[in-house]
Amino acid sequence: MEQLWLGIVEIFTNPASLLFCVLGTMLGLIVGALPGLNSTITMSVLIPFTFGMNPSVAFCMLAGIYVGATTGGSVSAILLKIPGTGAAVVTAFDGHEMFKKGQGGLALGIATTSSVFGGVIAAFVLCFAAPFLAKQALRFGPPEYFMLAVMGLASVVGMEPKKMAKNFLAMAIGLFTSIIGISPQGGVSRYTFGLFTLCEGVSLVPMLIGLFGVSSIYEVLEEMGGVAGLTETIKNVKMRFPDRKMYRTILPIWMQSTIIGNIVGVIPGAGMTIAVFMAYDQAKRSYPKLPFGTGIPEGVAAPESANNAVTGSSMVPLLALGVPGNAASAVFLGALMIHGLRTGPALFRDNPKPAYALIVAFLLCSILLLPLMIIFCNYMASYVLRLRKEVLTSLVLILCVTGAFASANNSADIAITIAFGLVGYIMLKNKLPMGTMILANVLGKMMESNFLQTLVMADGDLSLLVTRPICLILAALTAIFLAMPIVASLKKSKREQKAA
Amino acid sequence: MDKNKRVEIATPVFFIALSIYIFIVALTLPDVEGVFPMMIAVCMLASSVVILVKLLRTTKCIIDLTKINVMNLVKITMALIIYAVIINRVGYIISTVLLGIYSTYALGLRDLKKIVIYPVAIVLVLFVSFKLLLNVPLPMAFLDF
Numbered sequence: 001m002e003q004l005w006l007g008i009v010e011i012f013t014n015p016a017s018l019l020f021c022v023l024g025t026m027l028g029l030i031v032g033a034l035p036g037l038n039s040t041i042t043m044s045v046l047i048p049f050t051f052g053m054n055p056s057v058a059f060c061m062l063a064g065i066y067v068g069a070t071t072g073g074s075v076s077a078i079l080l081k082i083p084g085t086g087a088a089v090v091t092a093f094d095g096h097e098m099f100k101k102g103q104g105g106l107a108l109g110i111a112t113t114s115s116v117f118g119g120v121i122a123a124f125v126l127c128f129a130a131p132f133l134a135k136q137a138l139r140f141g142p143p144e145y146f147m148l149a150v151m152g153l154a155s156v157v158g159m160e161p162k163k164m165a166k167n168f169l170a171m172a173i174g175l176f177t178s179i180i181g182i183s184p185q186g187g188v189s190r191y192t193f194g195l196f197t198l199c200e201g202v203s204l205v206p207m208l209i210g211l212f213g214v215s216s217i218y219e220v221l222e223e224m225g226g227v228a229g230l231t232e233t234i235k236n237v238k239m240r241f242p243d244r245k246m247y248r249t250i251l252p253i254w255m256q257s258t259i260i261g262n263i264v265g266v267i268p269g270a271g272m273t274i275a276v277f278m279a280y281d282q283a284k285r286s287y288p289k290l291p292f293g294t295g296i297p298e299g300v301a302a303p304e305s306a307n308n309a310v311t312g313s314s315m316v317p318l319l320a321l322g323v324p325g326n327a328a329s330a331v332f333l334g335a336l337m338i339h340g341l342r343t344g345p346a347l348f349r350d351n352p353k354p355a356y357a358l359i360v361a362f363l364l365c366s367i368l369l370l371p372l373m374i375i376f377c378n379y380m381a382s383y384v385l386r387l388r389k390e391v392l393t394s395l396v397l398i399l400c401v402t403g404a405f406a407s408a409n410n411s412a413d414i415a416i417t418i419a420f421g422l423v424g425y426i427m428l429k430n431k432l433p434m435g436t437m438i439l440a441n442v443l444g445k446m447m448e449s450n451f452l453q454t455l456v457m458a459d460g461d462l463s464l465l466v467t468r469p470i471c472l473i474l475a476a477l478t479a480i481f482l483a484m485p486i487v488a489s490l491k492k493s494k495r496e497q498k499a500a
Numbered sequence: 501m502d503k504n505k506r507v508e509i510a511t512p513v514f515f516i517a518l519s520i521y522i523f524i525v526a527l528t529l530p531d532v533e534g535v536f537p538m539m540i541a542v543c544m545l546a547s548s549v550v551i552l553v554k555l556l557r558t559t560k561c562i563i564d565l566t567k568i569n570v571m572n573l574v575k576i577t578m579a580l581i582i583y584a585v586i587i588n589r590v591g592y593i594i595s596t597v598l599l600g601i602y603s604t605y606a607l608g609l610r611d612l613k614k615i616v617i618y619p620v621a622i623v624l625v626l627f628v629s630f631k632l633l634l635n636v637p638l639p640m641a642f643l644d645f
Contacts, residue, residue, distance in 0.1 A: 166547075168546070168550075169512075169544065169551060171543070172519075172540055172547060173515075175543070176518075176522065176537075179536060179540065186532075188533050190525070190533065218573055221576055222570075389607070390607040394603045394604040394619060397600070401583060401599065402592075402596065405592075411584050411588055414587070418581065418584065425573075429563055430511045430562070451535075455535075
């Protein structure tokens with residue numbers, strides 16, 4: 001608790017921290033509401049912007065963007081049936097139907113309060129789980145870290161049984177990008193293709209900017225006949241909050257969805273989209289008589305509380321173990337690196353102020369969502385959603401190249417950004433998941449060094465990876481994550497055959 | 501086999517070739533340096549082969565080249581490469597403004613005033629933020645002060 005107090009003091013005694021919490025959250029709401037932009041792109045592009053900032057201030061801004069964008073996506077999902085972010089896909093099902101019935105303001109109010117609830121609970125989970133897990137991580141040796149990384153990759157690869165081969169390929173691509181450069185063990189140059197620039201490896205920040213920022217620009221530019229602007233005129237919709245009776249009705253949905261969001265968020269590699277679908281499905285199972293999909297408050301409450309629950313909890317494995325919970329938290333890893341902070345137990349021991357400031361920032365930004373969403377929805381949304389796509393895309397491109405250069409003051413990083421922009425675009429066209437690739441890239445170095453240390457420890461006998469207790473648990477979880485979707489898919493095809 | 505199918509198949513074929521390259525280079529690496537790359541190569545090869553077989557067994561295509569303006573993509577890539585080459589010679593402000601003007605035009609905006617004003621405004625804001633407020637060095641060339 002004393003350490004948490006450090007974080008509270010760090011934020012509340014520094015006006016810049018408070019200011020950037022507000023600015024970051026508002027920027028996140030704007031970016032989240034705009035289809036085509038999301039928190040990962042924005043954070044990737046703005047990380048170099050945080051260079052000269054105090055780490056705590058930088059984390060306030062990034063936490064605000066992450067939390068804000070997650071909620072902002074619901075605005076365009078409800079008003080236009082175009083989810084601003086992947087996390088708002090499910091919100092569009094009931095949210096837009098409510099808007100068509102003239103209950104758009106109420107849908108926005110439910111989305112806001114659900115997001116605040118989910119986000120605040122997740123911040124408390126982060127506050128208590130991350131330091132606790134970091135202490136347990138002291139029991140982790142090289143075999144445990146290797147198995148943890150394997151489990152993280154297995155969880156994301158196995159999430160969608162129909163796309164396992166594509167997930168495996170994206171994972172292999174990410175692992176390959178992590179081994180480019182001089183090997184940390186033997187100092188041997190690997191896969192640099194004779195380029196001096198690649199000797200240091202592929203820098204994370206320019207790669208993130210290319211994969212998420214530049215590839216999104218390519219997606220806009222590929223449209224034949226020029227960029228189609230948004231032509232719909234959106235009436236100004238005033239937010240309306242639910243009454244007490246409705247709060248009592250949706251509270252169990254909030255609890256249920258927040259638990260799902262927290263569990264999914266903590267699993268390394270699992271994404272927000274999975275959490276929102278699971279929460280919505282569970283809500284349908286818990287309330288089978290309710291007409292989900294026709295415009296009911298419960299249909300908005302479930303996904304919105306789940307997706308904001310993921311924001312804080314996805315930081316737990318990152319801060320405690322150095323394993324990102326999802327692509328957005330992988331971006332935080334880049335921010336931590338830029339500020340010279342190492343994740344894991346050392347973070348809480350050696351740099352408690354910025355670590356706890358980050359945790360408190362998530363809590364504060366989740367609370368700030370309430371007043372800022374009122375301002376955004378009532379006064380800004382209809383203007384933001386009319387922003388010309390040409391100007392917005394051009395802005396993103398300029399931010400991308402500026403950020404890529406500024407990350408290390410090296411024009412070669414712009415080349416890396418362009419190259420990964422093309423890689424990202426090709427991956428998008430072939431439906432190869434970029435989140436898996438980024439996760440594998442981040443985990444790759446850690447995996448290799450821990451694997452080689454394990455080989456040395458065990459004299460080449462790899463049975464160590466399944467005989468040590470924590471390794472055994474992680475190996476069992478890995479097997480479950482990989483086998484469960486295959487078994488479920490086989491059961492489903494048997495049922496379909498019987499029905500036929 | 502139509503053009504879209506050939507383009508779709510090119511991706512797994514490329515990764516099969518890449519995995520073979522990774523494996524061959526890994527064999528030449530000393531000691532244990534090649535172990536992890538070999539594991540990656542095997543994973544990449546196996547998944548690419550599975551994807552290739554699935555693609556060859558189906559006639560459906562997820563890529564549709566008729567809906568993609570390839571020329572636009574090539575042009576913006578060339579513009580970015582030129583930008584990377586000239587930024588240190590010409591300076592951040594001039595090179596980024598030129599890139600901004602070109603990209604705004606390529607994206608379809610035709611109002612000449614807006615094509616110039618928006619990029620200039622954005623670049624100036626970023627310049628002030630990065631160079632003056634945050635002390636992040638940006639190449640200035642002959643505009644240095």
